Amino acid sequence: MVERKRIEIPEGLKVKESVGEEAEYPFDISPMYEGERIRKGDMHVELGGPTQTGFELVIALPEDQVQDMKASLVGPDLDEMEEGKTYPYAMIYYIAGKQVEVDLEPVIERRNHDFQNYIEGYMHLNQRYDIWIRIGKGAMKKGLKSLIQIAKATMMLFKNELPFIEKIEAVYVTDKDLVEKLLNDLAMPIYEERDKRVEMLHDEDVDEFYSCTLCQSFAPTNVCIVSPDRPSLCGAITWFDGRAAARVDPEGPNRAVPKGECLDPISGEYSGVNEFAKQESGGEYDRIKLHSFFECPHTSCGCFEVIGFYMPEVDGIGWVHRGYTGTAPNGLTFSTMAGQTGGGKQVVGFLGIGIAYFRSEKFIQADGGWYRVVWMPKELKERVLNYIPEDVRDKIATEEEAQTLEELKEFLKEVNHPVVTGVVRPVDGKQITEGWKEEVEEMVEEEAPAEAPAEAQPVAQPAPMQMPQMPLQLPMLQLQQPTQTGAAPAGIKLVIKDAKIVIDKVIIRKAEKKGGK
Amino acid sequence: MTVITVAGKGGSGKTLVSAFLIHFISEKNSRVLAVDADPDSNLPDALGVSDEVFRTLGDVRELFQVSRDDMGTLNKEQWIEGKIYGEAICECENYDLLVMGRPEGEGCYCYANSLLRGVLRKLLRHYDYIIVDSEAGLEHFSRKTIDTADYVIIVTDTSKKALSTAKRIKELLAELKMNPTLFLIANKVFSEEGEMKIREFAKNEGIKILSVLPYDEEIVKLDLEGYPVTSLANSSPVFKKMREVAGFFLSIKATTT
Numbered sequence A: 001m002v003e004r005k006r007i008e009i010p011e012g013l014k015v016k017e018s019v020g021e022e023a024e025y026p027f028d029i030s031p032m033y034e035g036e037r038i039r040k041g042d043m044h045v046e047l048g049g050p051t052q053t054g055f056e057l058v059i060a061l062p063e064d065q066v067q068d069m070k071a072s073l074v075g076p077d078l079d080e081m082e083e084g085k086t087y088p089y090a091m092i093y094y095i096a097g098k099q100v101e102v103d104l105e106p107v108i109e110r111r112n113h114d115f116q117n118y119i120e121g122y123m124h125l126n127q128r129y130d131i132w133i134r135i136g137k138g139a140m141k142k143g144l145k146s147l148i149q150i151a152k153a154t155m156m157l158f159k160n161e162l163p164f165i166e167k168i169e170a171v172y173v174t175d176k177d178l179v180e181k182l183l184n185d186l187a188m189p190i191y192e193e194r195d196k197r198v199e200m201l202h203d204e205d206v207d208e209f210y211s212c213t214l215c216q217s218f219a220p221t222n223v224c225i226v227s228p229d230r231p232s233l234c235g236a237i238t239w240f241d242g243r244a245a246a247r248v249d250p251e252g253p254n255r256a257v258p259k260g261e262c263l264d265p266i267s268g269e270y271s272g273v274n275e276f277a278k279q280e281s282g283g284e285y286d287r288i289k290l291h292s293f294f295e296c297p298h299t300s301c302g303c304f305e306v307i308g309f310y311m312p313e314v315d316g317i318g319w320v321h322r323g324y325t326g327t328a329p330n331g332l333t334f335s336t337m338a339g340q341t342g343g344g345k346q347v348v349g350f351l352g353i354g355i356a357y358f359r360s361e362k363f364i365q366a367d368g369g370w371y372r373v374v375w376m377p378k379e380l381k382e383r384v385l386n387y388i389p390e391d392v393r394d395k396i397a398t399e400e401e402a403q404t405l406e407e408l409k410e411f412l413k414e415v416n417h418p419v420v421t422g423v424v425r426p427v428d429g430k431q432i433t434e435g436w437k438e439e440v441e442e443m444v445e446e447e448a449p450a451e452a453p454a455e456a457q458p459v460a461q462p463a464p465m466q467m468p469q470m471p472l473q474l475p476m477l478q479l480q481q482p483t484q485t486g487a488a489p490a491g492i493k494l495v496i497k498d499a500k501i502v503i504d505k506v507i508i509r510k511a512e513k514k515g516g517k
Numbered sequence B: 001m002t003v004i005t006v007a008g009k010g011g012s013g014k015t016l017v018s019a020f021l022i023h024f025i026s027e028k029n030s031r032v033l034a035v036d037a038d039p040d041s042n043l044p045d046a047l048g049v050s051d052e053v054f055r056t057l058g059d060v061r062e063l064f065q066v067s068r069d070d071m072g073t074l075n076k077e078q079w080i081e082g083k084i085y086g087e088a089i090c091e092c093e094n095y096d097l098l099v100m101g102r103p104e105g106e107g108c109y110c111y112a113n114s115l116l117r118g119v120l121r122k123l124l125r126h127y128d129y130i131i132v133d134s135e136a137g138l139e140h141f142s143r144k145t146i147d148t149a150d151y152v153i154i155v156t157d158t159s160k161k162a163l164s165t166a167k168r169i170k171e172l173l174a175e176l177k178m179n180p181t182l183f184l185i186a187n188k189v190f191s192e193e194g195e196m197k198i199r200e201f202a203k204n205e206g207i208k209i210l211s212v213l214p215y216d217e218e219i220v221k222l223d224l225e226g227y228p229v230t231s232l233a234n235s236s237p238v239f240k241k242m243r244e245v246a247g248f249f250l251s252i253k254a255t256t257t
Helices: A102-117 A137-141 A147-161 A176-199 A239-248 A271-280 A334-341 A355-359 A378-387 A405-415 A438-447 B014-028 B043-047 B057-070 B076-088 B110-124 B160-175 B192-205 B217-225 B237-256
Strands: A015-019 A043-048 A054-060 A070-074 A089-096 A122-125 A132-136 A167-173 A208-212 A224-226 A256-258 A262-264 A306-311 A316-321 A350-353 A373-375 A492-497 A505-510 B002-008 B032-037 B089-091 B096-099 B129-134 B151-156 B181-189 B208-214
Touching: A015 A147, A043 A054, A043 A137, A054 A102, A054 A176, A070 A147, A089 A102, A089 A147, A089 A176, A102 A122, A102 A147, A102 A176, A122 B076, A132 A137, A147 A167, A167 A176, A208 A239, A208 A271, A224 A239, A224 A271, A256 A271, A306 A334, A316 A334, A316 A378, A334 A350, A350 A355, A355 A378, A355 B057, A373 A405, B002 B014, B002 B160, B002 B237, B014 B032, B014 B043, B014 B129, B014 B151, B014 B181, B014 B237, B032 B043, B043 B096, B057 B076, B057 B110, B076 B089, B076 B096, B076 B110, B151 B160, B160 B181, B160 B192, B181 B192, B192 B208, B208 B237
Parallel strands: A054 A089, A070 A167, A316 A373, B002 B129, B002 B151, B032 B096, B032 B129, B151 B181, B181 B208
Antiparallel strands: A015 A070, A043 A132, A089 A167, A122 A132, A208 A224, A208 A256, A306 A316, A306 A350, A492 A505, B089 B096
């Protein structure tokens, strides 16, 4: 962890200091000034922004290292700045309190934006190292003289609104060299550390997840559960967004979902999520497993960026994104599959997700994660390439390697994809599929000559959307041999699966035709 | 905050009316926001500031859609606000200009739009006048990107089509449960018969006529050569009449505040 300490101010720089509350401020402070925009022509000076270095940083320190309500300014002050010019700007806050921890730094830092915009004549935009401030001429006319006054007002708001802050101290810097040095040596390492911590934050590290019901107008029974390891289906909302929104409006579209008891860490089943799902869907379903593809999957609203589809023929999962207009190896397009999956239902065999979920360590981990993935469009694969484990990266086909199931089978066999020999899921080392059986392959060979006339398109009916829960436990049985005489009249293949005790599902579909272009 | 929306059939002259209102009102008031809410329109051209438009609100929305996966813990609302304030709002000499731009692409925009609405709501309240050049479908009002209008000016020429669009706009406002004060501006009126037709329409619909603008060759010429309509000669009747209309809105504000 980057060491948290007070900054050192090099000798020879001009420092202004002031301790204690200001008796009064020459400006109004109120939420009604939020959103106020200061036009270029109306501004006294600009701080940070696109042309000058600027940043804001909150650092948690031990109590004895923070001098409460002290503000320091290193570098030129407002009355020494030339009107209309842009200056570098750093705002550093030291905070202390019994409940103040390093983890809270970003949460508190984010509020600087809110509080500073309460100040009349002061516009604060962006965050971290992108901050952009304008101070209006009007504010100067009304008596604003020093950034110390701004610092004091901001600190006062921090203490009023976040009472767990027991002590706060501000150091503002407008000296160019020092701002740059502090950004590089102090702030950037802390921002990077925070980002890393985000990547390392997992479902098991938090007590609550967040719901999102923004799209219930389209899919009334849909409940998006957003967890650290599972962003929303639309790809827009992360656990952090959910938390921020739930704090502002606890009854709004993003509500806290207490996790409850963890019923299965591998598939991501939590009692709190199940209860919430039952209640919000009006009893439509009562179990949701966050990281499962086949069993009680997350519902799909219709907003999802990517849809996953199971292909029993290869016992693997393919993914196709909204922007891909071609057909997947199963013969279906994104929109066809989306049309049948959306609406807030649990549809086994299909799953809508956000692209960011591909980055998750728990990406469909119950069903083998990346080792169960056999196909995705090239564009999508390239977007998430870094998140695919290296040993399977080249084994996932794109439309360049395979456009039909036959081509896909060939490819997977050639690269020896885990689905061919049996998938071992990395999370617990359990073998979850048996791999392709010899008979299956033979049957494939046999079928090959039964090709239809060349002009036929590779069609697959948007066939029954149900899939067996435990796919391909037994080799496929072929009851009816397709006629070998060219134009197969009905073109129907009957496949009975999972026939250990009773027949689970019967799938009737047109036989695969090959050769159409 | 007074929101004046100018709507009408394409080609009826609503952009001309919008441009003049923006021009004249911003001469007297420094808190004016011009909004181009018609994907087909060319308000920035009519105002002569198209070179200054860097990004549209639609561009910001698209940028958000492709950047959001890499934002980590950044606050997305603040990100969108920064882009709108810093890049989408064009600072013209006397007023700010916001171009709504292209409609949404594929995918889910629920979240992006919900953030946008929140940012705009906070932004808009700081202007004295917001003048919106809107297409006849009033899309941005039905989506609540802008959630109120105090005045809606329907611009119409003497054609039957423009008049039936005017009627539809009135009906649409009722459907959207918006209750603005409605006005009519007749444009490109070149005959008494035409004027009579519009007056009769206004009477039947119960809409007050704010001004009758004559057909003006000069405007056609400016359009043709790509000059801003606001460079029309001071002596032109359209110029004078539009200054009066702007004066009317300035006086309303002065008496109510």
